[in-house]
Amino acid sequence: MKQNKYDDPGFFVNYSQMARSVSGLDAAGEWPAFRALLPTLREKNVLDLGCGFGWHCRYARAQQARSVVGVDLSERMLARARESTNDPAIEYRQLAIEDIDFAATQFDVVLSSLALHYVAHFDIVCQRVHHCLVPRGSFVFSVEHPIFSALAAQDWYYGEHGERLHWPVDHYQMEGPRQAMFLEHEVVKYHRTIATYLNTLMKAGFTIMGFSEPQPTQEMLDKHPDMRDETRRPMFLLISAIKNG
C-alpha cells in the first residue's frame, strides 16, 4: 500500500495552512531555484508527479505548456487542485507515483516537487519517467536533502538554552524508511544518499544537467529573518536531468 498521508483529515488541515499551500509557489523558499532548472515549457506536454494542489500544473500552463497531467495519490489534494483550476488542458489523475504507466514519449517534461522522498523505489520511478519522456526530454525534481533526511528526527541539535548548535547527521549510508514527524503527524520518508539519486538517474538513461542545494534569496532573508538558519545546512536538493537520446 502506498502511503497516502494527505488523505488523513488532520494532516490535510495542517498542510492546507502551510504558507506554500495558501500562497503557492512564491511562498516556497526553493521555488526560484526550481524554476531556474526548468526548461522552457511553451508548447510542451508536461507531467507533474505528486501535484498536490496543482500549483506547478497551473504554472506550466501560465508558461504556455500545451497540456499538463498532474498525478497525486490523495483524493483530497486532487479535489482542491480541481477546485483551483479552470483549464481543460490540465488533467488530474489519482495515482501513486510508482504506478504511473503513460505511453512512451508522451511527455516533454516531467517535474516533481517534494514528493519523491515519500516513494520507496526511486529506481522504478526513474525507469517509468524515462519511458514516458521524449528523447532529450527533461526530468526536474526536488526532494528533501539527504543531509536533512538522514536522521529521522529532522531537527537541529540544541544547546542548554535552546539555541541551535548545529545540524546533526547520522546513519547517512543507511538508506530506507524514516518515521519522521511532519505537521504534527507521523509520516514515512525514504532517505537516499546523493550518490543514489545521481547514479540511479544515470543508470536509467539520464544525463545530469543541473544540481541545486538552494538557500533563501537575500530578498527572502530580508523578509523572513528567521530563515537565516537555512544557510547552515541544505534542506532541499533539486536535480534536473535529460533523457539520453
Added chain:
Amino acid sequence: MKQNKYDDPGFFVNYSQMARSVSGLDAAGEWPAFRALLPTLREKNVLDLGCGFGWHCRYARAQQARSVVGVDLSERMLARARESTNDPAIEYRQLAIEDIDFAATQFDVVLSSLALHYVAHFDIVCQRVHHCLVPRGSFVFSVEHPIFSALAAQDWYYGEHGERLHWPVDHYQMEGPRQAMFLEHEVVKYHRTIATYLNTLMKAGFTIMGFSEPQPTQEMLDKHPDMRDETRRPMFLLISAIKNG
C-alpha cells in the same frame, strides 16, 4: 602563495606514517570506489594532480598507461615519489595544481586523489583540466565530502562519556577556507558545496558520469571494526566526468 604544507618537516613525518603512505592504495578506504570510477588506463596518457608519493602514477603504469605525469607542489613528496619509482614513463613535476599549463588534448585521463580541497579555485582547475584533456577524456577525483568539510573542527559531536553522538554540520552554504587540523598541524582546506562541485564541472564543459560517497567495504569493516562509524556520515566524495566533445 599556494599552500605547501607537505614541505613542513613535522607535517611530512606525520603524513609519512599514515597507513596509506606506508602501504599505498590498498590501505586507503576509498580506493575501491576510486578505482571503480576510473576508465581503462591501457595505452592512455595520464595526469595525476597532487600525486604525493606517486602511488596512483605507478598504479596507472601497472595498468599499462602509456605515460604518466604526476604534479605536486611539495618537493619532499616528489623526492619520495622519485625514490619509489623506477619507470621512465612516469615524470614528476613540482607545480601547484592551479598552475598547470599543459598542451591542449595532451592527456586522456586526469585524476586527483584528495588534493582539490586544498585548492582555492576549483573553477580554474576545471578549465585547465578541460583544456589539456582530449574530447571524451576522463576527469576522476576525490575530495573530502562537503558534509565532512563544512565545519572546520572536522570531528564528531561527543556525549558526556566521550561517545560519538552524531556528525555536526553547520555553515554548509558558506564556501571558502577552513582552518582545519590534520595530522596535528593547521592546514587550510576549502569547503565547497556538492552543487558547486557538480555545476562547476558542467559549466566547464564536462558531463557527470559517476558520483560516489563510499563507505568501507565489508572486508574492510571486518578487518578494522573501528571503521564502522564511517557509515554514519560520508567522509569522501568521488566524481568522474568526461569532457564533452
